[in-house]
Amino acid sequence: MTVTTKSISRKITWMNMLVSGTALLLAGAAFFAYDQLTFRQGLVHALSAQAQIVGSNSVSALLFNDPQTAANTLSALKSSPNIESAAIFTYDRRSFATYLRDGGIEALNLPPLPDPQKESYWFRSTHLILARPIIFQGQLLGFVYIRSDLREIDKRLRRYAAIAFGVLLLSLVAASIVSSLFRRSVVTPIVSLAEVARSVSQDKNYAVRAVPSGEHDEVALLVEAFNEMLTQIQHRDDELQRGHAELERRVAERTRELLVANRELEAFSYSVSHDLRGPVDALNGFAYVLSKEYSRQLDDKANELISRIRGSGRRMMQLIDDLLNLSRVTSGAMLREPVDLTAIARAICDELKTSSPERKVDFVIEETSKVEGDPRLLYVVIDNLLRNSWKYTSNQPAARIEFGVQTRDGLPVYFVRDNGVGFDSRSSNRLFQPFQRQHSSEEFPGNGIGLATVQRIVRRHGGDVWAESEIGKGATFYFSLSKPKGIPSTSVTSPS
């Protein structure tokens, strides 16, 4: 608050001082210039008059070649203290008589006159020189030369400077007094307005109001408009708060409803899968018995059909087990303990290598720090991703599968990358939904349940999973265990 008060009033004081000081300096300079001009002209007139007197008094001295009389005439100039020296020259510019104020013997020279019939003068830095022809009955007899110092001008200059300085000082004092008088009526309301604005922006309290100044000026209008604006903001803020609260209530309600529906759905799918298992198991068993016990009594066609029944039964059993596993992933308590993802990745890679030793796959496993989570569930995540990479690089003669970690927005993001067949990320944004596949079972076997399981597990850990891929250029699956900002929820994108 004090900073604002000081700065505005200081600015007003400085402004007043600067304006009055500048105006005063400009007026003083103009007046001084004019005065200099008229004073110089007056000086020339006075010197010219004296030269005229000296000239006419020296006519006879020149006519009768009497330098002494001319010197006497010149000495009358003693009464003018400004005149430093004077001289009479003959028409052919020879020195005839000389006067020097301090009685010296300086030789004076007549400067060349532009027109010898006319008076001429020269202003030098320290003195003024005037030369005038002495003409008698139309004939040029000689010249009067007078040199005056400019002491008077210097004196006036100093006097002016002193006066200007004094007036400037006085005006600055007056300006500061005037501005302090205006502070109360102009600055104080603005400062209190600024204070209210600051408290509104800081505390978001739209109930405060600026105090009207009681004057009828623009500042009062500003205060009034500001208060009106605050009223409107307060009104909208209240509405917004109400809307927000209502929205939150509805979201909470919908979430509750959704959770209940979801739980019911999960329970339903679990019990259906569970209940289906028995009859399917029986069907498989009977089909097995048929194929074993009665194969000889049946013809080839019947045996072929039984074998197909058994294949479909096995597949159905696998699907039911997958569904049951998917349900188990989201149900039940979740552990929270340090898990070494690198160790899990290494164990799975070793297992894969032993399962098909003929395959040439280059595994690159990066060392990562331990994470907090459920070891059993996180094993399922890495297992699914690495097995996918293993499966979708099976056509690749020099396969490469990587597991590593990156940092995004300060959070670790784990990835599994391969150089396999990849997939079209544009047409497939449903990979993470159960039974959604991009490749046929003939091409690559599978049920399309792996990524759905991965997504459920990472989401239970508070993270997300997404992928980047291009057909024929491999795929990278990223997952986090806490959600980084700016990363879309489960999505598939093309690498840029």
Ligand SMILES: Nc1ncnc2c1ncn2[C@@H]1O[C@H](COP(=O)(O)OP(=O)(O)OP(=O)(O)O)[C@@H](O)[C@H]1O
């Ligand atoms: N590394 C990968 N490279 C190419 N395509 C992939 C890769 N991982 C997954 N996909 C695609 O995503 C689909 C879904 O994967 P998901 O793991 O859910 O199912 P699956 O591997 O086909 O079967 P399951 O995992 O249930 O045995 C796959 O069918 C495949 O089209």
Ligand SMILES: [Mg+2]
């Ligand atoms: Mg899979």
